Amino acid sequence: MVCVFLALLSVAMHNWLALVLFSLFAAVFVVICVLYGSTLILDEQGLSLRFFGLPLRAMRWSEIAEVGVVGLKVFNNNDAKRTGTRYIYFSPRPLDKDARFRLALEWPPRDMLYLCYSKERLQAVQSLQSVAIETFNAGDVFF
Numbered sequence: 001m002v003c004v005f006l007a008l009l010s011v012a013m014h015n016w017l018a019l020v021l022f023s024l025f026a027a028v029f030v031v032i033c034v035l036y037g038s039t040l041i042l043d044e045q046g047l048s049l050r051f052f053g054l055p056l057r058a059m060r061w062s063e064i065a066e067v068g069v070v071g072l073k074v075f076n077n078n079d080a081k082r083t084g085t086r087y088i089y090f091s092p093r094p095l096d097k098d099a100r101f102r103l104a105l106e107w108p109p110r111d112m113l114y115l116c117y118s119k120e121r122l123q124a125v126q127s128l129q130s131v132a133i134e135t136f137n138a139g140d141v142f143f
Contacts, residue, residue: 040115042128047090047113059090059113061129066091068134069117069141074104083139086117088125100136117141 007022038051046060068091073084090113095103103109115121122141126133135141 040113042124044128049113057113059092063092064090064129064131065094066134067125067129067131068095068100068136069122069138070100070104070107070135071137071139072104072107074101074137081139083137086138086141087114088117088121089114095134097136100134104137 004022004026007019007026010016010018010022034051034056038049038056041048041050046058046063048058049056067088069086069088071083071086087107089103089109091109092111108114117138119141122133133141
């Protein structure tokens with residue numbers, strides 16, 4: 001909000017460079033807000049990504065080819081306790097081991113829905129979806 005106010009103030013002062021800079025800052029903050037302020041809702045039909053109740057993306061369970069858990073710290077000398085941040089991902093296509101490695105290196109994925117890992121969330125996914133959960137560098141995720 002502050003960046004938008006400063007951009008409007010820059011227009012009144014005819015300072016076009018400040019207008020461009022504050023507009024860019026506002027755009028960056030809007031993108032960050034949408035990216036990290038969204039809510040992923042799981043139900044019997046599938047997944048839907050929402051921002052303030054507005055649907056951004058949705059996937060039916062039939063469209064999901066793979067559900068998995070990935071740890072982002074890929075260079076950990078195969079230590080199961082040092083997996084880094086773990087995420088549960090929902091992929092529209094099946095992935096092999098190399099694709100999962102690239103997924104961990106190039107996180108966040110553009111064409112997948114994902115959420116932060118917790119045992120409760122994984123249990124909720126397993127109760128709604130009956131496919132096997134794939135893992136890559138995830139350590140001990142099952143209970």
